[in-house]
Amino acid sequence: MGKKNKQFVEKITAMEDDFAQWYTDVVKQADLVDYGAVRGTMVIKPHGYAIWENIQAELDRKFKETGHSNVYFPLFIPESMLQKEKDHIEGFAPEVAWVTHGGEEELAERICVRPTSEVLFGEYYAKNIHSYRDLPMLYNQWSNVVRWEKTTRPFLRTSEFLWQEGHTCHATADDAQEETARMLEVYKDVAENYLAIPMLSGKKTEKEKFAGAEYTLTIEALMHDGKALQSGTSHYFGTGFAEAFDIRYLDKEGDQQPVHQTSWGLSTRIMGALIMVHGDNRGLVIPPRIAPTQVMIVPVAQHKEGVLDKAYDLRDQLKNLIRVGIDPSDKMPGWKFNEYEMKGIPVRIEMGPKDIEKEQVVLVRRDTGEKEFVGLDKLELRLPELLEEIQQGLYDKALTHRNEKTTTATDMDEFKKILEETPGFIKAMWCGDTECEEKIKEETAATSRCIPFEQETVSDKCVCCGKEAKELVYWAKAY
Amino acid sequence: MGKKNKQFVEKITAMEDDFAQWYTDVVKQADLVDYGAVRGTMVIKPHGYAIWENIQAELDRKFKETGHSNVYFPLFIPESMLQKEKDHIEGFAPEVAWVTHGGEEELAERICVRPTSEVLFGEYYAKNIHSYRDLPMLYNQWSNVVRWEKTTRPFLRTSEFLWQEGHTCHATADDAQEETARMLEVYKDVAENYLAIPMLSGKKTEKEKFAGAEYTLTIEALMHDGKALQSGTSHYFGTGFAEAFDIRYLDKEGDQQPVHQTSWGLSTRIMGALIMVHGDNRGLVIPPRIAPTQVMIVPVAQHKEGVLDKAYDLRDQLKNLIRVGIDPSDKMPGWKFNEYEMKGIPVRIEMGPKDIEKEQVVLVRRDTGEKEFVGLDKLELRLPELLEEIQQGLYDKALTHRNEKTTTATDMDEFKKILEETPGFIKAMWCGDTECEEKIKEETAATSRCIPFEQETVSDKCVCCGKEAKELVYWAKAY
Numbered sequence: 014m015g016k017k018n019k020q021f022v023e024k025i026t027a028m029e030d031d032f033a034q035w036y037t038d039v040v041k042q043a044d045l046v047d048y049g050a051v052r053g054t055m056v057i058k059p060h061g062y063a064i065w066e067n068i069q070a071e072l073d074r075k076f077k078e079t080g081h082s083n084v085y086f087p088l089f090i091p092e093s094m095l096q097k098e099k100d101h102i103e104g105f106a107p108e109v110a111w112v113t114h115g116g117e118e119e120l121a122e123r124i125c126v127r128p129t130s131e132v133l134f135g136e137y138y139a140k141n142i143h144s145y146r147d148l149p150m151l152y153n154q155w156s157n158v159v160r161w162e163k164t165t166r167p168f169l170r171t172s173e174f175l176w177q178e179g180h181t182c183h184a185t186a187d188d189a190q191e192e193t194a195r196m197l198e199v200y201k202d203v204a205e206n207y208l209a210i211p212m213l214s215g216k217k218t219e220k221e222k223f224a225g226a227e228y229t230l231t232i233e234a235l236m237h238d239g240k241a242l243q244s245g246t247s248h249y250f251g252t253g254f255a256e257a258f259d260i261r262y263l264d265k266e267g268d269q270q271p272v273h274q275t276s277w278g279l280s281t282r283i284m285g286a287l288i289m290v291h292g293d294n295r296g297l298v299i300p301p302r303i304a305p306t307q308v309m310i311v312p313v314a315q316h317k318e319g320v321l322d323k324a325y326d327l328r329d330q331l332k333n334l335i336r337v338g339i340d341p342s343d344k345m346p347g348w349k350f351n352e353y354e355m356k357g358i359p360v361r362i363e364m365g366p367k368d369i370e371k372e373q374v375v376l377v378r379r380d381t382g383e384k385e386f387v388g389l390d391k392l393e394l395r396l397p398e399l400l401e402e403i404q405q406g407l408y409d410k411a412l413t414h415r416n417e418k419t420t421t422a423t424d425m426d427e428f429k430k431i432l433e434e435t436p437g438f439i440k441a442m443w444c445g446d447t448e449c450e451e452k453i454k455e456e457t458a459a460t461s462r463c464i465p466f467e468q469e470t471v472s473d474k475c476v477c478c479g480k481e482a483k484e485l486v487y488w489a490k491a492y
Numbered sequence: 493m494g495k496k497n498k499q500f501v502e503k504i505t506a507m508e509d510d511f512a513q514w515y516t517d518v519v520k521q522a523d524l525v526d527y528g529a530v531r532g533t534m535v536i537k538p539h540g541y542a543i544w545e546n547i548q549a550e551l552d553r554k555f556k557e558t559g560h561s562n563v564y565f566p567l568f569i570p571e572s573m574l575q576k577e578k579d580h581i582e583g584f585a586p587e588v589a590w591v592t593h594g595g596e597e598e599l600a601e602r603i604c605v606r607p608t609s610e611v612l613f614g615e616y617y618a619k620n621i622h623s624y625r626d627l628p629m630l631y632n633q634w635s636n637v638v639r640w641e642k643t644t645r646p647f648l649r650t651s652e653f654l655w656q657e658g659h660t661c662h663a664t665a666d667d668a669q670e671e672t673a674r675m676l677e678v679y680k681d682v683a684e685n686y687l688a689i690p691m692l693s694g695k696k697t698e699k700e701k702f703a704g705a706e707y708t709l710t711i712e713a714l715m716h717d718g719k720a721l722q723s724g725t726s727h728y729f730g731t732g733f734a735e736a737f738d739i740r741y742l743d744k745e746g747d748q749q750p751v752h753q754t755s756w757g758l759s760t761r762i763m764g765a766l767i768m769v770h771g772d773n774r775g776l777v778i779p780p781r782i783a784p785t786q787v788m789i790v791p792v793a794q795h796k797e798g799v800l801d802k803a804y805d806l807r808d809q810l811k812n813l814i815r816v817g818i819d820p821s822d823k824m825p826g827w828k829f830n831e832y833e834m835k836g837i838p839v840r841i842e843m844g845p846k847d848i849e850k851e852q853v854v855l856v857r858r859d860t861g862e863k864e865f866v867g868l869d870k871l872e873l874r875l876p877e878l879l880e881e882i883q884q885g886l887y888d889k890a891l892t893h894r895n896e897k898t899t900t901a902t903d904m905d906e907f908k909k910i911l912e913e914t915p916g917f918i919k920a921m922w923c924g925d926t927e928c929e930e931k932i933k934e935e936t937a938a939t940s941r942c943i944p945f946e947q948e949t950v951s952d953k954c955v956c957c958g959k960e961a962k963e964l965v966y967w968a969k970a971y
Binding site: 047049050051054055056057058059062063065066082083084085086087088089090091094106107108109110111112113114115116117123124126133136137140141146152156157159161172173175342 | 526528529530533534535536537538541542544545561562563564565566567568569570573585586587588589590591592593594595596602603605612615616619620625631635636638640651652654821
């Protein structure tokens, strides 16, 4: 036969034994992705894509509420255009995929498959912005981008990924900086309130900022293994691109002024955070607000008369209240329990002949495994409440975990000891020198994650050189 | 200054004078698209993209209702994989964009930027389909595709376009053929009931079918200039790809069987049909059900006290009922009238001090230009009704136009005379020989659009060779 029939849910590696393998097992066994044919590409399967669609829907709603319009810009950028902004091309050139032939014909100029679209938007804004009346211009696009990465892992680092990229133009620096902060807040809101992932927010150091930006704001999450994951970034460009692309507007006094720009992006990478923050040794755990199926009905002893009918009745009763599924297949209930636990469905409803007799069902929480018996007449009240309890429970648990794994270091010995024994976020003072930042990376493999908006003084000296400290930085090993 | 300030709505070329130029003017002046930097690519601007989003939403809802799941497959296909199905590669090779370098490194194998994704889905299905329990497998993806075209026009033929492509696997030929027909019906439904475009449906000839398909079903629309536009296609593959990619399942008797496949696609090309079916010499006309803004409120004499306040009140009153906008900018009302006519907004509400006094507004239909005075207390009843009248009116007008431009030819002289004098769909009998089909194309530039599902006998002889006729074919010059 040559093909394996998936009759049993396969075991996954325990996270404590091999976290990387656990991750790979979960993305495969929970039916999130499959590997593409070209190195580093991925197929996003129905279950994975449905979660992404829910994340998209929330973000898109908030983008529109904050006045943004969706657009679509081309996949292709001529090489000469990419080179207009010096820092930008330097940052992206090493990871660009190049198109050299169209059909049989060799192209006169190489074409870049977009790694990001600042230059295309820049060119467009130069042509389409005329006066202060055109500002602000607030665009967003949902698209695929390509970055030719050496080592790849599903969601975390892939040659092609899906994302949204916002690109905006403003009359003043203040307006643009407000936008930069506003969109970071939108990301933080969706990450915390929908994905149930607590986010640390702050500014990237000069070394870690986006190629071509004046500064970059970031939200950072802490994974179960103590590594950080950058989950969304918002960049303030000042007038750098405006000068390079000649994007000017006529102000109210009749003078030509360069626009002030921002860009911000969030990608399928955040699916990696979802997996590594909430997942456990039985597989994925999806927060209810983002779960494609919030509740799965599994009939027990469904061959007995009336069981399947009652299960369908229950599904019909609940379907306008919550996102509910039912599995009437002829697989064993135990198989189904494992399958939907692996897939991270927040609540399972078990319903057998005895339950029907007693006019009750069993609710099983995916996150804690807790069971409760609930009368059929109480279900419409209890289920939405339970889903909210799970949502809050997941957030609280992740926050506790992050707090436990956030420690303070005042010198490099302490810094290294922490990384070895209790890896997580390390709060440490920094003098502001890139040299110290690079030295820390070299010696510990930890990178600066951000200069947090909420500053504290944990010491008056730089953790690395011992000179006068300028600010607090969060450090961590990162994905 | 060097930049033109858009203070006046620019005139567009009259359709009667130069239809191609009229089209180009409309897509530009109605703010639908701008040109990309790489030949044949386009920027879809907010107004154009919002229409596409509405088309997407309707289709996506119907795909999900008919049991399909969304997925995302990679942009990149290795050259060797593309070559697995012979007819398919022959059809697409001349228009493929090739990636040859990743960063600095030359790739060992050239990579194709997907022109369509049959082979990627084929490879996936071969790995992921095991038994009859896995069937049907019903996938759809929303994505960009690239076809390196020689001559391009916005929406109609672009090097990159947006579309959805459905790919499904079934246990039997019957199931797959039913799916092929079902999805064509979904397209026809959305095209007719949302885009208000009457569609002719039928089967493509052997010559015109999709590369690698057993047969292709199509919906065809007639543009204002009498040319046809293929608006959506649904392909039945039989077991061709299944044999090439070894996609097999274990049937209930325990035997290995090849799956039967379909694919179906609808693209941003349909935006071209929308423009060329409903547009007029004042610009775009959007059917209400698909219009991002259905009603635009234009305050008149808005500097007078209370006018703007009342206009905002009206907007707030209507916003949960219909998609309503308001333009409070300091441009002249006449400018605004022209602007929203150009953009095709179905209804304009004019509201000035006198109207406010009389507790009424003026409603102006975009399609007919008719005005009516409506009391404020009647508006919530009248507006939805008016929008439906416009929707139906647009469909009826397009149908009348198509009927007027559909004629019958029984020999080639008649055929040519029609094409010259009253171009449109020509119904003519055909012997079934590709030779005749090619001769007609050579002599008249008209192509076979489809063998309609609703057959008639308009003659017993082939319009071209005079031999015994096999079936009725619709012919037309086409985009």
